[in-house]
Amino acid sequence: MKNITVFNIILFILLIPVSLFAQSAQDSKSSHLNQLQQKFVDLRFGMFIHYNIPTYANADWPDPDASAQLFNPKKLDAGQWADAAKSANMTYGCLTTKHHSGFCIWDTKSTDYNVMNSPYGKDVVKQFTEAFRARGLKVMLYYSILDTHHKLRPNQITPKHIDMIKQQITELLTNYGKVEALIIDGWDAPWSRISYDDVPFEDIYTLIKTLQPDCLVMDLNGAKYPGEGLYYTDIKTYEMGAGQRMNKNNKPMPSLACLPINTSWFWKTDFPNVPVRSPREIVDSLITPLNKVSCNFILNVAPNRDGLIDENAITSLKEVGKIWKNNAAITHLPALPLPVISSNMAINQPANSSWSDDMNISDFANDDNYNTSWVSAKTIEKPWLEVDLKREKGINMLVVAEKENNVYEYVLECWNGREWKTVFRGLNRDRIKIHRFERLWTSKVRIRILKSVRQASIAEIQVFDERR
Template sequence: MKYNLRYLLLAFLSLTCFTANAQQKPLAQLQQQFVDLRFGMFIHFNIPTYMNQDWADPEAKPNIFNPTKLDCDQWAKAAKSANMTYGCLTTKHHSGFCIWDTKTTDYNVMNSPYKKDVVRQFVDAFRKNGLKVMLYYSILDTHHKLRPNSITPADIKMIKGQLTELLTNYGPIEALIIDGWDAPWSRISYDDVPFEEIYHLVKSLQPNCVMMDLNGAKYPAEGMYYTDIKTYEMGAGQRVSKETNTMPSLACLPIQKSWFWKNTFPTEPTKDPFKLVNDDIVPLNNANVNFILNVAPNREGLFDDNALASLKKIGELWKNAGSEATLPLLDAPIISHNLAKHQPSNSSWSDDMNIMDFANDDDFTTSWISNTTVDKPWYEIDFKTETAFNAIAIAEEKPNISKYVLEYYHSGAWKPVFDGENAKKVKVNHFDRVTGTKVRVRILKSDHQASIAEFEVYDEKR
């Protein structure tokens, strides 16, 4: 009888998992749902809260983390007072302290005087109050020495282990916001910590969780590079166009002067609720942008009175109008290693110093530009050896190329993978996997001097 019950339980669990996987939603639907959430709460709460700094000392002792009055229900009710639809908590910031019961490191909340899982309390409180749940996680980790030029296989294993815990033990996670990855200040690249591997791990654990990198500012606004959602940290000078943006996006600001709590916060004015509503939330929502406003809990684990009052005022001024306009049909996100980066390149005659190397230097602010005398310009990457790939992207400083042919060189002949028209600023071409020693674009039509900011080649795992 025990065997039969066990068999039935395993069968039920298998059926449940199958049903969950069968309910996986298309990415376009998930992006639309994310944009439709409109407005939510970022919560920067971690060991920097106790140091009057946004970046904590990586050797800070866990014993300073002790929120004696922590009340995540207060956070959730404050979010509801502002008519927010979700909350997002900093599970681990750049100094590596984990505020959940992790098995991957001793540097966590269970070894602090508090000894309780903050992530658990957060997700339970927000769900109880009818709010969606998102999580923030930093790749940069100065305590565990996950820094530029020092990433090891053990580091990647720890990252995967921590994300697996977060996406397995806390129920449905609407979105995962990654930070400290491929940013000018973190300098940990998508190759150092392989983006494609992490992306597929996230999707295998929670297929309906949108994943975004908070540091995609170097990539063109019109292209979906290494993220499901375009992100803009407005306090760092990143701006999304309120007039022309068509991409599903996230923009963030703190309601106080910085992200983590400072001892001056209780007596300093917050940002003006009227300006936040009229200058940020409303116009950003109208441009396909979900706006997330950070509110920093104090060292007791509570929001200060002035922050609570400002959130309530926002709720009086702003109401959720429902679904946004339908997003345009988008290309699948680019998540793979760029095979063309820094490879030998060649081209037809260039315009002065804007030579071929500028189109595969991993810098979208520089371009190869064709000389005006060339009627049918071309650009080429030479891999030297047979290389497999199944996607090519062409990014331009401004849209100019409208008709082109993509070809690869194999067994002594050039063979086409695309021949047609595409006038987008970022042109993404997917096709069945091929192998070749070279790949090139022949430009048949452009409305002014043909130019390419980045010519990118990928071998995507599909």
């Protein structure tokens, strides 16, 4: 009797569908990431430190061939930076390890263009991480994909560039202890023009998570993506100085917003004599309202050429600490799916649909532009939209992104060469509708819209084969 029972249990386990285990793994990853996202927004307020070779050129974008000999601080004191952050009740700091001009301020083996070959000759990243941790502050690092010195620019990217990026990120996440987040810049931005395919996002993201599973990945250039979707980042980011603002009516998302306390990111010769952002503005117009919408605020404070923060900024930060305290957690975030990190196979593929409204034809639904949409004609009762992948491909995720959020009941189908197979049928009121499933092979995908609040409208229908 015991043998039969054991046999039955084993048989039952063997018959459990593999998809259940896969789904469980996805749910576990989502839950873990959600916890990290909540911890991040609960940090509330931190210090951005733009300090690199641009500090010595009076420009945020200096000559990419500027000599390493320019980098020569006489009094660099990362402890002063950390004390200033502590005085403002900040909880973390983030240092520009490499900015767009490609100069590395750590002891890297990837290039000679680094701080060890400057007159200063000391590892600044090491000093920063040790000073901030010694004062109970968490450590984050900034890293630029765009690198004008090493010609890592649009239309010039080679496999050696990718190898250099991987080597540099590996050094940063191996040699300096726990890193809470890697803030990445110069990727998929209009001014950098380096796409997530030119430098494969999924490869870099996977590398980061392999090296430090709890390290959040933040891409500063996600402005083109909808506010309610996590595309190519673990945290939504807003560079407020570039006019990026969140829509407070959107679903709460874990977010980061940034501004400098001065008039620009890197130190300029007039900084000691130009008024800095006032403490009351920092608290009342930035930290407090942003925190209320699940957004962490990071204030940039730029050290000068001696490697010290100017007195006017030090004074302002002390005043911030007198009027603001980090004494409460931010409103609990809703459960969120894992971010989209793979290449979208639907972009600019042939698209067809039921009759469209005027000029808003099907091609607008996969043009990688979230400000354009396919719109169904008013007279169509059950509209549909289809994307032809041209040949059979393995896929395991479909995303429907809306601008107006009016489609709420629909069917998603994949063509297997003989018939349409349903991968989802039901209700979904999210603006960004993410559907993950076990990998299947298909040459076409289709959405059939059963119910919508107004005319059916889709900004992007997206097809992915993500790494799991």
